[in-house]
Structure formats: C-alpha cells, structure tokens
Amino acid sequence: xxxxxxxxxxxxxxxxxxxxxxxxxxxxxxxxxxxxxxxxxxxxxxxxxxxxxxxxxxxxxxxxxxxxxxxxxxxxxxxxxxxxxxxxxxxxxxxxxxxxxxxxxxxxxxxxxxxxxxxxxxxxxxxxxxxxxxxxxxxxxxxxxxxxxxxxxxxxxxxxxxxxxxxxxxxxxxxxxxxxxxxxxxxxxxxxxxxxxxxxxxxxxxxxxxxxxxxxxxxxxxxxxxxxxxxxxxxxxxxxxxxxxxxxxxxxxxxxxxxxxxxxxxxxxxxxxxxxx
Amino acid sequence: xxxxxxxxxxxxxxxxxxxxxxxxxxxxxxxxxxxxxxxxxxxxxxxxxxxxxxxxxxxxxxxxxxxxxxxxxxxxxxxxxxxxxxxxxxxxxxxxxxxxxxxxxxxxxxxxxxxxxxxxxxxxxxxxxxxxxxxxxxxxxxxxxxxxxxxxxxxxxxxxxxxxxxxxxxxxxxxxxxxxxxxxxxxxxxxxxxxxxxxxxxxxxxxxxxxxxxxxxxxxxxxxxxxxxxxxxxxxxxxxxxxxxxxxxxxxxxxxxxxxxxxxxxxxxxxxxxxxx
Numbered sequence: 406x407x408x409x410x411x412x413x414x415x416x417x418x419x420x421x422x423x424x425x426x427x428x429x430x431x432x433x434x435x436x437x438x439x440x441x442x443x444x445x446x447x448x449x450x451x452x453x454x455x456x457x458x459x460x461x462x463x464x465x466x467x468x469x470x471x472x473x474x475x476x477x478x479x480x481x482x483x484x485x486x487x488x489x490x491x492x493x494x495x496x497x498x499x500x501x502x503x504x505x506x507x508x509x510x511x512x513x514x515x516x517x518x519x520x521x522x523x524x525x526x527x528x529x530x531x532x533x534x535x536x537x538x539x540x541x542x543x544x545x546x547x548x549x550x551x552x553x554x555x556x557x558x559x560x561x562x563x564x565x566x567x568x569x570x571x572x573x574x575x576x577x578x579x580x581x582x583x584x585x586x587x588x589x590x591x592x593x594x595x596x597x598x599x600x601x602x603x604x605x606x607x608x609x610x611x612x613x614x615x616x617x618x619x620x621x622x623x624x625x626x627x628x629x630x631x632x633x634x635x636x637x638x639x640x641x642x643x644x645x646x647x648x649x650x651x652x653x654x655x656x657x658x659x660x661x662x663x664x665x666x667x668x669x670x671x672x673x674x675x676x677x678x679x680x681x682x
Numbered sequence: 683x684x685x686x687x688x689x690x691x692x693x694x695x696x697x698x699x700x701x702x703x704x705x706x707x708x709x710x711x712x713x714x715x716x717x718x719x720x721x722x723x724x725x726x727x728x729x730x731x732x733x734x735x736x737x738x739x740x741x742x743x744x745x746x747x748x749x750x751x752x753x754x755x756x757x758x759x760x761x762x763x764x765x766x767x768x769x770x771x772x773x774x775x776x777x778x779x780x781x782x783x784x785x786x787x788x789x790x791x792x793x794x795x796x797x798x799x800x801x802x803x804x805x806x807x808x809x810x811x812x813x814x815x816x817x818x819x820x821x822x823x824x825x826x827x828x829x830x831x832x833x834x835x836x837x838x839x840x841x842x843x844x845x846x847x848x849x850x851x852x853x854x855x856x857x858x859x860x861x862x863x864x865x866x867x868x869x870x871x872x873x874x875x876x877x878x879x880x881x882x883x884x885x886x887x888x889x890x891x892x893x894x895x896x897x898x899x900x901x902x903x904x905x906x907x908x909x910x911x912x913x914x915x916x917x918x919x920x921x922x923x924x925x926x927x928x929x930x931x932x933x934x935x936x937x938x939x940x941x942x943x944x945x946x947x948x949x950x951x952x953x954x955x956x957x958x959x
Binding site for chain 1: 685688689690692693694695715716719720723727730795796797798799800801802953956957958
C-alpha cells in the first residue's frame with residue numbers, strides 16, 4: 406500500500422551569496438576578528454518554505470496542493486520526491502515515487518526523437534524492454550511520425566512539448582507527483598493531453614498535483630490541501646478547500662500590492678480558515 | 683539496482699545517512715546501462731557534424747607529443763625511441779585524469795534539471811563523466827599504438843597488467859569526480875583552482891621527465907606525488923614492464939582512502955548538494 410506521512414516537516418533554503426565563498430571560510434579562520442564579527446551578526450540566511458507541516462496521504466488519494474505563488478507548493482512536491490530533505494521533522498514514504506515536474510529529463514536537442522525517447526525513458530525509470538514495448542504508443546501520441554528520426558533541434562516548441570509529454574506520461578507510476586507546468590501545446594493537444602494524464606493518474610495509487618488553478622484541481626482531485634506561506638491552512642474534500650481558497654483570493658486582492666499587510670492579514674486568516682472547515 | 687540509482691531511498695529512522703550514501707555509490711556504479719548511455723550520447727553529441735569527431739582530441743594530443751617529444755629528446759640528448767613512448771603513455775594518462783577533473787567540476791550544475799526532479803544517484807552522474815572521458819582515451823590509444831610500432835617495443839606478458847592498472851585509475855577518477863562535483867557546487871572558487879593545479883601538475887609530475895633525473899630533495903616530487911603512482915600503474919605496463927610493488931600498494935591505498943572519504947562526505951553532505959547547485 407502506498408502512503409506518504411509527514412510529521413512536523415520544516416523545509417528551509419539556505420541563501421548563498423558572496424559572503425559565504427571559500428575566501429570567507431578561509432579568512433574567517435585565519436583573520437578571525439573583523440570578518441568573524443561580521444559573520445556573527447548575520448546568521449546563516451535561510452528562507453523557510455515549509456513550516457511545521459504534518460499530514461498523511463493514503464492509498465487512493467488524489468490530492469491537489471493549492472496556494473498562491475510562493476506558498477510552498479513546488480517545495481512540498483519536492484519534499485515528497487526526496488529532492489529537498491526536511492531540516493526538521495520526519496517524512497516516510499511507502500511506494501515508488503515518480504516525479505513529473507519537467508516532462509523530459511535528459512532531453513537533448515542534438516539527439517533525434519528516438520534517441521531522446523530511450524534516454525528520457527531510462528531516466529524516468531523504464532527498462533529498455535519497457536521502452537521498446539511502449540514505443541508504438543509514444544510514437545502515436547506524439548504524432549511526430551517521420552520527425553522522430555530527426556534531431557530534436559528541428560522541432561517546433563509545440564512538437565517538443567508533445568514528445569516530452571508522450572514519454573513522461575508513458576510510465577506506470579505508483580506515487581505520481583505532478584507540477585502544473587506539465588503544460589500542453591495547442592487546444593486540440595490540450596484535450597488529448599488531459600485524457601492521457603487522466604489515464605496516467607488512474608494507473609497510479611497516489612497522485613499529488615500542485616497548481617494555483619482551482620479549476621484544474623477541482624477536475625482531477627478528491628482531496629485538496631491549501632498552503633499559505635509554507636503552512637497548511639486547510640486540508641479536506643476538494644470542494645470545501647477550493648471554496649475557502651476562492652474566498653481568500655477575494656479578501657486578499659486589495660492587499661496584494663502591499664506585501665507587509667498581506668502577510669499580516671493571512672496570518673490572521675489562517676487560524677480562522679482552519680476552524681471554518 | 684537500476685531503479686534504486688534513480689530513486690535513492692529516503693532517510694528515515696531505520697536508514698542512516700551512511701546507508702543512503704552507500705546506496706548512492708553502489709547503485710550508481712552498477713547503473714552502467716544509464717551512465718553508459720549518458721556518456722556515450724554526450725561523446726557523440728560533442729562531435730556531431732565534425733569530420734574527425736573525437737579524433738580531434740587525438741590529433742591535438744598526437745601533435746603535442748610528437749613535436750615536444752622530438753624537440754626534447756634532442757635537447758636532452760635522449761633516444762627518441764625511448765623518450766617518445768614514455769612521453770606518449772604518460773600524456774595519455776594525464777589527459778584522461780585532467781579532463782575528468784575539469785569536467786567533474788561542472789558535473790552537478792550541468793544536471794540541475796535532473797537533480798531537481800529525481801532523487802538520482804550522484805555517483806551515476808560522476809560515472810557518466812568518467813565514462814565519456816574513457817571513451818576519448820580509447821580513441822587516443824591509437825597514438826600509443828603508432829609510437830609503439832615506431833619504437834619497436836617488444837610485447838611482454840607484463841602488458842596485461844594495464845587492465846588492473848587502468849581499472850584502478852578509473853576507480854580513483856570516479857571518487858574524485860563525485861567529490862569535485864560537490865565541492866565545486868558549494869564553493870565556486872574551486873573551479874579555477876582545479877584548472878591551475880592541474881596545469882602545474884603536468885610539469886611537477888614525471889611525465890616529461892623521469893624520476894631518476896631528480897636529485898636531492900627534489901625526489902619528493904615523485905615519491906610523494908599521488909599522480910605519479912596513479913600514472914605509473916598504467917604507463918609501466920604500456921611500456922612493457924611490470925609496475926613496482928610500491929606503486930600498486932600506494933595506488934590501492936589511495937583508492938581505499940578515497941572511497942572511504944567519499945562515503946563519509948556523501949553521508950554528511952549528500953542531502954545538501956541540491957541546495958548548492
């Protein structure tokens with residue numbers, strides 16, 4: 406059974422600037438005094454992207470993570486994927502994780518479509534035999550036919566998207582992590598893409614989708630988590646959480662130009678929102 | 683093991699950092715179908731649309747060795763049939779080591795997209811760098827073969843020792859590549875430093891000259907130079923003689939110490955690398 410459990414997870418990004426270069430580490434040791442005093446006043450600069458998050462995602466859950474830009478959606482996906490390890494708290498995951506944040510890891514413009522299918526397929530965790538088996542399906546969905554034998558450099562942007570999408574969605578995931586940027590080209594392709602993503606989601610045991618689009622999450626998920634400034638504001642059935650999200654949008658719009666007040670407001674909103682559910 | 687290299691287990695109460703680092707290293711080394719492909723594609727790509735392809739490196743090394751070899755054997759009054767094979771085999775080894783070290787510095791930056799999507803083995807990426815350069819080395823071997831025929835070196839059984847010697851060289855190159863990738867990601871000053879050290883090492887290591895030409899205190903340049911021992915276990919068999927036992931012992935010692943160091947560093951800092959790139 407697939408499962409994701411987070412307990413009091415904190416994720417922080419260190420900000421590296423010139424002040425942390427090798428020179429300072431060396432001179433900090435040799436010169437001590439002045440430089441060290443400067444270093445001591447400003448502690449290590451970190452940005453807290455997830456703040457004390459605890460949640461459990463069970464087998465069969467199709468979870469949407471919703472929130473504004475910078476709310477911590479992508480970070481949360483990357484914590485699930487094990488890319489960013491929490492600086493505090495624990496995470497435990499049962500099942501194989503398939504992250505699809507970018508459709509084509511290892512895609513190279515100088516390689517042909519076929520070569521890219523093999524490289525990307527291998528990196529996405531498929532075996533050669535599996536790639537071989539899925540090739541007709543990938544060929545058909547990408548609709549690139551003869552172009553697949555040409556270097557990807559000759560493709561239009563839309564064609565590249567189709568190729569990446571066709572490869573990425575060919576996997577058989579257990580825990581599927583999707584970022585909203587899994588975009589689609591023209592309108593006709595968008596519809597085909599939606600159908601293919603739906604099939605991909607149905608093959609998985611757990612799906613987590615991060616997006617700021619309430620509509621998309623409403624279509625794809627049976628549970629939603631609302632994030633704000635790295636905290637879980639609400640967690641529950643999609644409909645209820647989206648309602649809250651829309652309300653929050655209306656409330657906060659005037660404050661958007663003033664970051665300071667926005668932060669204050671959301672701080673007040675957060676407990677109220679949690680009790681509202 | 684293949685999927686483990688692309689999906690390193692997450693840290694948990696039962697999994698120590700050492701265990702994770704060990705999986706990273708072992709699964710990475712064993713995922714030869716993936717690093718093999720990455721390295722092979724990169725080699726082909728680099729020389730697409732050129733006539734000689736990777737042989738351009740060979741041509742440049744050949745010209746360097748020929749002109750320098752003929753000039754210096756004349757200046758130093760040495761038999762070109764002795765000096766040229768010595769210089770060539772030494773240069774081939776040094777070129778391999780130096781190009782791996784230079785490219786390893788970019789090893790993790792260049793794969794940022796991959797590292798931010800997959801919990802992939804860093805060792806796998808380092809192996810791809812090593813493999814790419816080993817392929818170039820095998821192209822360059824043709825220079826050695828030509829010089830070998832010109833100098834009329836007798837074929838001996840000791841030449842077979844080039845196999846374990848070369849394997850040891852690659853094993854060392856791999857841990858160096860893993861560490862350099864991480865250190866260069868954290869401290870951007872290391873990159874130019876590596877270039878400078880490599881350049882000086884070419885002159886301070888017995889490649890153009892042989893250790894018996896040294897006298898007095900300068901003999902430390904050979905005795906305490908790890909690069910000299912590393913090169914010797916490949917160069918001596920290429921010249922038809924068995925490397926001294928001391929070379930083997932020192933190289934095996936460096937290999938063990940290097941991998942233990944890598945394991946320690948990776949268990950301590952593996953989870954931080956993604957924040958550095």
